[in-house]
Amino acid sequence: KQEVTQIPAALSVPEGENLVLNCSFTDSAIYNLQWFRQDPGKGLTSLLLIQSSQREQTSGRLNASLDKSSGRSTLYIAASQPGDSATYLCAVNLDSGYALNFGKGTSLLVTP
Amino acid sequence: DAGITQSPRYKITETGRQVTLMCHQTWSHSYMFWYRQDLGHGLRLIYYSAAADITDKGEVPDGYVVSRSKTENFPLTLESATRSQTSVYFCASTGGMGTKNIQYFGAGTRLSVL
Numbered sequence: 001k002q003e004v005t006q007i008p009a010a011l012s013v014p015e016g017e018n019l020v021l022n023c024s025f026t027d028s029a030i031y032n033l034q035w036f037r038q039d040p041g042k043g044l045t046s047l048l049l050i051q052s053s054q055r056e057q058t059s060g061r062l063n064a065s066l067d068k069s070s071g072r073s074t075l076y077i078a079a080s081q082p083g084d085s086a087t088y089l090c091a092v093n094l095d096s097g098y099a100l101n102f103g104k105g106t107s108l109l110v111t112p
Numbered sequence: 113d114a115g116i117t118q119s120p121r122y123k124i125t126e127t128g129r130q131v132t133l134m135c136h137q138t139w140s141h142s143y144m145f146w147y148r149q150d151l152g153h154g155l156r157l158i159y160y161s162a163a164a165d166i167t168d169k170g171e172v173p174d175g176y177v178v179s180r181s182k183t184e185n186f187p188l189t190l191e192s193a194t195r196s197q198t199s200v201y202f203c204a205s206t207g208g209m210g211t212k213n214i215q216y217f218g219a220g221t222r223l224s225v226l
Binding site: 042045096 | 152206
């Protein structure tokens, strides 16, 4: 069974800092990996998707990398802002159309 | 409106009652999913569907029933609600093969079973 782990579980940083969120998974035979953002009481918003053949994806201040052989992904957030405060979830997909296996998330607080 | 919508957004019910949570998507996505989110467990798969009239169990299916008579709808029914089914329920969809397989989520239904 695919296990997905996210470290740290919670993180507090001052505004302006660059930060890295970590995700690891036990089965390297993934189809893709998706990073989501979840605001309190809200649904999940897809941030980035990395196909298994890719090494990284970028969107604005966000950069996600994937090292499939070692079972790791990182989400890099540049120049953090208070509006980035949310829970970030990592999820892996074993094949097209399959359900996602989620980590438990990293709760991020960016203080002004 | 385009997208994936869930209803109701909030529901309070009593133990033993039947409850149906609705999910509707406008993209004609083949694949649809129901997850539940609980503190300490993260999101776990309840049921999924690869197409109309094709459904299968996920990690935590006990006490739930699904149907999918139309591609766009995927209702989840709690046959006899229990307190352990108090949770936040999310529906998701994806186009599957030939697409990027991005999963899109509804806003969720917060269910309390008293």
